[in-house]
Amino acid sequence: MTDTDKTARHNQRMKRHKSVVDEKIKQANQTKGLLLVITGNGKGKSSSGFGMVxxxxxxxxxxxxVQFIKGAFSTGEEKFFRRFPDEVDYHVVGDGFTWETQNLEQDIASAEKGWEICKAMLRNPELDIVLLDELNIVLKMKYLGAEKVLADIANRPPMQHVIITGRGAPEAVIEAADTVSRIDDVKHAFRAGIKAQKGIEL
Structure with missing residues (x-):
């Protein structure tokens, strides 16, 4: 096969592919506020959420x-997005990872306090996106009830997008979501003895 033939075949494939993509774009004609869930055991769930922010x-x-769980230490994303107080309403409500607090009552109280902040955001039509970072863990540990949380999310302004991150997303959350991404843990530097580093994990 000559280079000319390869080029012609490639162009034909791309033309067919373009027609398929164009048709799918044409059919996707709805606009609504989305519920997006980013879960799984791999690194990058919060990073993805903050990328959308x-x-x-x-x-x-x-x-x-609203950042759950991570309140015991400062993160780069918090330092960065707090530079935009007029555009980003930023709250950290956790007391640290659950294995660090070792206090069920404290964790539940922090989660409930945090959810009151979330509910106010979910009622605010001026907010285009609400990021609920690590909420999946809070739900998995049953610090908050998934049914109540999903009801509050369902009653938000119609064009408001909500992003939920964290491993262990409950099945009810996955079912309610419009888009779900599951990040796999294929390989992680921590298992090679490399600690969490600024700009990567922090």
């Missing part, structure tokens, strides 16, 4: 962020 800011959108 950054993208939203690029479109002059307003964002609410």
């Amino acid at each position: 950054a993208r939203a800011l690029g479109h002059d959108m307003k964002v609410g962020v």
